[in-house]
Amino acid sequence: MAARSNARKRAFQILFEADQRGVPVREVLADWIRHSRNDTRQPPVSAFTMDLVEGYADKVSRIDELIATYAVDWDLDRMPVADRNIVRIGAYELIWVDETPDAVAIDEAVQLAKEFSTDDSPAFVNGLLGRFKDLKPSLRRGED
Numbered sequence: 001m002a003a004r005s006n007a008r009k010r011a012f013q014i015l016f017e018a019d020q021r022g023v024p025v026r027e028v029l030a031d032w033i034r035h036s037r038n039d040t041r042q043p044p045v046s047a048f049t050m051d052l053v054e055g056y057a058d059k060v061s062r063i064d065e066l067i068a069t070y071a072v073d074w075d076l077d078r079m080p081v082a083d084r085n086i087v088r089i090g091a092y093e094l095i096w097v098d099e100t101p102d103a104v105a106i107d108e109a110v111q112l113a114k115e116f117s118t119d120d121s122p123a124f125v126n127g128l129l130g131r132f133k134d135l136k137p138s139l140r141r142g143e144d
Contacts, residue, residue: 003048006046007046007048007049008049008108009115010032010045010046010049011052011053012085012086012089012112014028014032014053015028015056015088015089016081016082016085016116019081019085024057025053025057025060026053029045032045033050052089052092052097055092055096056089056092063088064076066091067079067087067088067091070131070135071087071128080121082117082121083113083117083118083121083124086117086125087109087128087129089112090105090108090129091129091132093105093108093109094133095132095136095140096140102133105129106125106130106133109126109129110125110129113125
């Protein structure tokens with residue numbers, strides 16, 4: 001698996017853990033970094049993973065607002081935890097990480113949904129992130 005794909009997977013796992021534990025995502029990131037430094041069996045947390053998690057943490061309110069607004073028939077707190085966190089990472093990367101092509105950000109999120117969520121999740125993730133892609137210029141306006 002490509003290094004950036006692994007980094008996205010780890011970022012998703014950090015967000016998922018934070019969501020499940022009800023703690024700030026930066027706290028979980030710090031735990032993962034500390035654990036990888038103290039246990040040689042644990043792979044280090046890559047710079048790209050840190051960038052994704054920190055970037056999401058900086059935009060958490062806006063990203064959750066967007067998901068709540070555009071996820072038709074889904075309340076954020078009732079959405080499956082895996083889907084919610086896959087979309088969070090995907091939305092951050094799609095909207096605010098200019099170095100990542102839109103299609104790559106969406107495809108990587110769909111792949112995470114295939115691996116970690118339900119059979120219906122890839123289509124949900126693809127549809128919601130596709131909507132964000134179409135609205136990207138207006139979603140970023142005034143946010144950067």
